[in-house]
Structure formats: structure tokens, C-alpha cells
Amino acid sequence: MQDACACGISPLFFFGEAYLKPMNYLLAILLPPLSILLTGRPIVAILTFLIWIPALVFSGGLTHPMFIILAWILIFQAREDRRERRAS
Secondary structure (H helix, E strand, C coil), rough: CCCCCCCCCCHHHHCCHHHHHHHHHHHHCCCHHHHHHHCCHHHHHCCCCCCCHHHHHCCCCCHHHHHHEEEEHHHHHHHHHHHHHHCC
């Protein structure tokens, strides 16, 4: 089985890491727990979701930027870990 379609473009070009990197940062603005889940940290995503919902309800959305920053840090850290594994 080939990695490229008939047109010669790899499917990862559309659905792979290059496409999901900026999309994950944008998704973190709207749904930080889902963005954390997509970075490969399911337990952290579940815990974040369980804290995120009550925090949004009780604070009126004032805590949402904190969860966005958490998601961005975890996305960046996952990308750096992947880059480090590829280098070694």
C-alpha cells in the first residue's frame, strides 16, 4: 500500500500533524479539554474537563483563559517531546 494517493499528495498533508498543529491551538480557545485529549493526554483531559465545567459555571467564564493557557502549554510540550524523539 502506498503512502500517497493517485495525485501524489500524501494523506498526512491534509489530516496529519502539519494540519493539526495550528488547528489544535485554535481548538484550545473554544474547548481546552478536547484539545488536551488530542495531544495524547486522556487522563489530564478528563480531569481538566471535570474542573473546567464547574469553573465556567461558577466564575462566569473568568477562568476560561487559564484553561486555554494550560492547553497551549501541553500542546507545545507534546510537540517538543515529538521533536526530541525524532532528533535522537
